[in-house]
Amino acid sequence: MNLGSALNIAQRSLSNTSTQTTVVSQNVANAENPNYARRSTHLEYDSLAGSQIASIQRTTDSVLYRQSIASIASADAQSTLVAGLDQLKTIFGTNDYELSPAVIAGQLRDNLSAYAAKPNEPTLAETAVASAEDLALSLRSSSESVQQVRAEMDVDIEAQIAQLNDMLARFKTINDEIVQGSYGNTDINNYLDERDTLVKEISSIIEVRPVTRSGNDMVLYTMDGTTLFEKTPRSVTFTKTPAYDANTTGNSIYVDGVPLEAGSGANSSAGGSLQAMLQIRDDIAPMLQSQLDEIARGVITLFAEQDQVGGGGADLPGLFTWTSGTIPTAGTRVDGIASSIVVNPAVLSSQGGDPTMLRDGGINGAAYIYNTTSAASYSERLDNLVTSMDEPIAFDATSLLGASKGLINFAADSLGWLELTRSDATSSLETKEAYAAEIERTFSNATGVSIDEEMSLLLTLEQSYKAATRIISVVDELLETLLSAVR
Amino acid sequence: MKTSFVSSYATQTSMRLIVKQAQAEIQQLQTEVVTGRHADIGVALGGQTSNAVRLHRDFEQFSTIQDTNSLVDNRLSSAQAALEQSSTSAQDLLETLIIAKDATDDGLRNVAVLEISDSLRAFTDTGNLTANGEHLFAGINTDTKPLVDYFEPGNAAKTAFDNAFLTYFGFSQTNAATSTITAAQMTDFLDNTVEPMFTGTAWTTDWSSASDTNITSRIAREELVQTSVNANSDGFRNVAFAATISLEMMNIGLGEEAQSVLVDKAIDVAGRGVSAVDDDRTRLGISQARLEKANNLLQVQADLTKIHVSEMEEVDIYEASTRVNALMAQIETSYSITSRLQQLNLIDYLR
Numbered sequence: 001m002n003l004g005s006a007l008n009i010a011q012r013s014l015s016n017t018s019t020q021t022t023v024v025s026q027n028v029a030n031a032e033n034p035n036y037a038r039r040s041t042h043l044e045y046d047s048l049a050g051s052q053i054a055s056i057q058r059t060t061d062s063v064l065y066r067q068s069i070a071s072i073a074s075a076d077a078q079s080t081l082v083a084g085l086d087q088l089k090t091i092f093g094t095n096d097y098e099l100s101p102a103v104i105a106g107q108l109r110d111n112l113s114a115y116a117a118k119p120n121e122p123t124l125a126e127t128a129v130a131s132a133e134d135l136a137l138s139l140r141s142s143s144e145s146v147q148q149v150r151a152e153m154d155v156d157i158e159a160q161i162a163q164l165n166d167m168l169a170r171f172k173t174i175n176d177e178i179v180q181g182s183y184g185n186t187d188i189n190n191y192l193d194e195r196d197t198l199v200k201e202i203s204s205i206i207e208v209r210p211v212t213r214s215g216n217d218m219v220l221y222t223m224d225g226t227t228l229f230e231k232t233p234r235s236v237t238f239t240k241t242p243a244y245d246a247n248t249t250g251n252s253i254y255v256d257g258v259p260l261e262a263g264s265g266a267n268s269s270a271g272g273s274l275q276a277m278l279q280i281r282d283d284i285a286p287m288l289q290s291q292l293d294e295i296a297r298g299v300i301t302l303f304a305e306q307d308q309v310g311g312g313g314a315d316l317p318g319l320f321t322w323t324s325g326t327i328p329t330a331g332t333r334v335d336g337i338a339s340s341i342v343v344n345p346a347v348l349s350s351q352g353g354d355p356t357m358l359r360d361g362g363i364n365g366a367a368y369i370y371n372t373t374s375a376a377s378y379s380e381r382l383d384n385l386v387t388s389m390d391e392p393i394a395f396d397a398t399s400l401l402g403a404s405k406g407l408i409n410f411a412a413d414s415l416g417w418l419e420l421t422r423s424d425a426t427s428s429l430e431t432k433e434a435y436a437a438e439i440e441r442t443f444s445n446a447t448g449v450s451i452d453e454e455m456s457l458l459l460t461l462e463q464s465y466k467a468a469t470r471i472i473s474v475v476d477e478l479l480e481t482l483l484s485a486v487r
Numbered sequence: 488m489k490t491s492f493v494s495s496y497a498t499q500t501s502m503r504l505i506v507k508q509a510q511a512e513i514q515q516l517q518t519e520v521v522t523g524r525h526a527d528i529g530v531a532l533g534g535q536t537s538n539a540v541r542l543h544r545d546f547e548q549f550s551t552i553q554d555t556n557s558l559v560d561n562r563l564s565s566a567q568a569a570l571e572q573s574s575t576s577a578q579d580l581l582e583t584l585i586i587a588k589d590a591t592d593d594g595l596r597n598v599a600v601l602e603i604s605d606s607l608r609a610f611t612d613t614g615n616l617t618a619n620g621e622h623l624f625a626g627i628n629t630d631t632k633p634l635v636d637y638f639e640p641g642n643a644a645k646t647a648f649d650n651a652f653l654t655y656f657g658f659s660q661t662n663a664a665t666s667t668i669t670a671a672q673m674t675d676f677l678d679n680t681v682e683p684m685f686t687g688t689a690w691t692t693d694w695s696s697a698s699d700t701n702i703t704s705r706i707a708r709e710e711l712v713q714t715s716v717n718a719n720s721d722g723f724r725n726v727a728f729a730a731t732i733s734l735e736m737m738n739i740g741l742g743e744e745a746q747s748v749l750v751d752k753a754i755d756v757a758g759r760g761v762s763a764v765d766d767d768r769t770r771l772g773i774s775q776a777r778l779e780k781a782n783n784l785l786q787v788q789a790d791l792t793k794i795h796v797s798e799m800e801e802v803d804i805y806e807a808s809t810r811v812n813a814l815m816a817q818i819e820t821s822y823s824i825t826s827r828l829q830q831l832n833l834i835d836y837l838r
Binding site: 373375386 | 619708
């Protein structure tokens with residue numbers, strides 16, 4: 001032990017203090033950066049140098065980090081789902097559902113019963129036919145909008161997959177730097193911050209499970225176990241379908257050749273927005289379409305004309321018809337029928353038709369005339385039509401709304417189904433967002449910077465710096481004394 | 488080493504979610520206070536939305552039926568008023584016939600014939616009355632005048648009677664041979680030749696173009712009632728029968744016995760006519776009573792539906808505005824806590 005080594009140790013201490021101060025200032029600078037993990041310095045004894053040296057460490061909490069990724073993924077998926085459901089609900093109008101088939105079918109019923117009360121009034125026939133046209137239009141435009149939503153989902157999926165592939169490419173660059181840096185003992189902490197941030201961003205598109213291997217190499221798996229990244233990004237591919245109809249099945253998203261599953265349930269199982277968009281596209285929108293198809297089939301069936309002369313003629317479309325011009329089999333859905341339902345031109349005065357055929361029948365020829373005596377106030381057919389709109393008819397049970405129901409009830413239940421899903425999804429979104437915010441706060445508390453702590457650390461450092469300089473000046477004085485004694 | 492488990496970032500942003508949620512809720516409550524309904528009914532009601540939509544439709548349906556019921560009411564009252572007139576005409580006819588029974592000279596009989604033609608004219612006119620563009624007694628055939636004008640030249644009913652007379656007796660009413668008609672002949676002629684012309688199918692070709700089917704109207708969701716009577720009913724047939732035979736044969740110089748058979752028959756038929764018209768009035772009266780009941784019931788149903796709908800859809804405005812105040816207080820507290828937290832910083836104390 002000599003004065004020289006005391007001086008060395010004091011110098012070492014100064015150097016350590018300046019490293020620590022650097023870290024403190026870096027921490028302070030990033031105090032408001034949510035993606036920054038606090039750095040701390042550890043003093044270790046270096047036997048070669050014969051003194052303590054400071055090493056920089058990054059605070060991590062892998063459990064909370066995983067939770068944070070999962071909560072972001074499920075909150076983002078849920079918010080995508082809710083946005084999609086909101087879009088589907090808007091198709092039917094505002095709080096009064098004024099554009100929905102349920103409400104317009106009700107108006108048709110009311111107009112028919114007004115006509116039935118005064119069947120000799122041609123303007124009432126026109127009014128009833130006009131509301132029939134509204135109903136056909138509502139069914140057509142609703143199914144068009146539902147398919148439009150599916151097509152838009154495809155556009156969004158394509159954009160997000162491009163974004164995902166970009167992020168994976170960036171992920172490779174950063175991961176490579178980290179692996180190299182780990183072997184080369186350079187400071188990789190900034191890269192680690194950046195990589196963790198990127199994983200969170202990737203998770204908001206597709207939920208991943210990160211696994212860290214030796215040399216800080218990170219592998220990303222999707223939740224079903226498919227590799228998304230290992231050394232190199234795996235291909236995520238998708239082909240957009242340009243136009244949708246009720247019979248179109250959308251293309252799958254392939255991660256490394258494995259199709260990505262769609263989310264399910266109002267409180268969606270989806271992790272990341274891609275699965276939620278698949279859920280809208282392949283589950284919710286097609287179900288809504290199938291219900292619209294059933295409403296359309298029900299409407300065509302209810303207004304069908306029966307053979308009145310006992311000639312055994314088949315029932316044929318009356319007020320409403322569609323491309324095939326037949327009455328579909330009872331209780332069996334016809335996909336896409338809602339897109340082609342129209343009011344029969346035979347009753348449209350704008351197309352040379354006669355609206356009073358609604359009262360008299362005969363749209364399909366003389367054998368289908370109900371009002372055989374051409375009486376002006378014949379109301380039986382109209383009255384039967386009015387009551388039939390509330391009487392149970394057979395529906396396809398795969399449309400989830402029951403197998404036997406009145407038409408207007410079925411249409412109202414379709415709205416109920418959509419709103420039930422939307423209401424559940426919205427309340428789940430609140431829960432998931434609150435959970436994500438809570439996890440983010442906890443995670444930030446565990447790994448973030450507290451300025452107060454840094455400040456108090458700075459006080460310690462100041463003191464230790466003062467002490468070290470004091471030692472140097474004391475040693476200096478001692479040496480001075482020694483030198484002057486020699487002189 | 489990390490000694491504290493509070494990060495500055497978390498402290499600064501801890502209020503963020505609270506403020507965000509409170510602001511969103513305030514926005515929603517503002518809408519609710521103004522409209523009195525849930526801001527987003529679908530989210531608030533979930534699966535119950537279908538019920539709300541159904542109730543709205545029910546309410547609309549009740550209003551529609553109430554509207555059409557006023558039309559039905561109008562038809563029923565017009566028909567009732569017209570039938571009252573018909574009844575009066577038939578009554579007049581009957582009275583004239585009773586007086587004419589004792590009339591022995593041609594002059595008095597001629598007066599009776601004139602009065603009877605007036606009664607028949609009045610009866611035909613009321614039978615052809617229209618209300619709201621509909622012939623009241625045409626059944627469902629409302630665009631056609633139900634009864635023919637007997638006095639129109641070439642009228643089918645008159646021609647048919649004249650032919651029947653000629654065929655039966657071999658001479659026309661103006662022939663002097665009418666005095667030779669016996670009481671038995673007259674009875675047979677009236678019962679077996681003339682009566683079927685009024686009770687059988689000839690009525691609908693010669694006299695009436697009304698449909699046998701009466702107008703029915705739905706006056707409640709589950710109730711369909713008859714809201715018209717038609718000119719093919721017994722009342723119309725009998726009055727026309729009585730009027731025709733007395734018009735055509737009262738003053739054609741019949742023998743006393745035959746005259747007496749004729750007038751007795753006419754009185755009998757006219758009497759049946761009066762009571763049949765009154766039966767029709769009763770029938771319509773029953774419908775009117777049912778209509779009134781149905782209207783009362785509809786009003787109750789509509790009111791109840793309205794109450795149900797508002798229970799589902801409406802928000803308590805008082806509660807909503809109180810909640811707005813509470814939320815605003817909460818947000819303000821959050822703000823002031825945030826600003827206090829900003830000041831709570833060691834840096835200010837390190838000098």
